[in-house]
Amino acid sequence: MSQAKVIYVQGLQFIGEASSGHAIVMDGDPEVGGHNTGLRPMELLLVGVGGCSGMDVISILKKKKQDVTGLEINVKGQKAENYPKKFTDIDIEFVVKGINISEDAVKRAVELSMNRYCSVKATLEGTAKISYTFRIIEG
Secondary structure, three states: OOOEEEEEEEOOEEEEEEOOOOEEEEOOOHHHOOOOOOEOHHHHHHHHHHHHHHHHHHHHHHHOOOEEEEEEEEEEEEEOOOOOOOEEEEEEEEEEEEEOOOHHHHHHHHHHHHHHHOHHHHHHEOOEEEEEEEEEEEO
């Protein structure tokens, strides 16, 4: 079972600690009483889906013996205007860098992550429309 603890510091600053032993600072915008010392909780959702899918994609591409030299996942979230201001749309772009990378291998890796393996994406399904694309940069 995954576990986390969130500890209040001051203002709108909190420290989130996970059962893995790692911690992260969260804070709010100064306009709402924060001090801008950490990620916003909604930003963490975008980072989480990018990290989860990135781990899947890189693992699959390594198994397919692809010569990947870099992977960047750009995640954009569009929020609803009214509270609770949840994400309505999330767009994920996978930018794979490497030498002689197979487009079919990247397409398959991304599809497997998005449709089967990424638990963060699966958790967000039904809440936000999630779309994804990929591109390959040689070198």
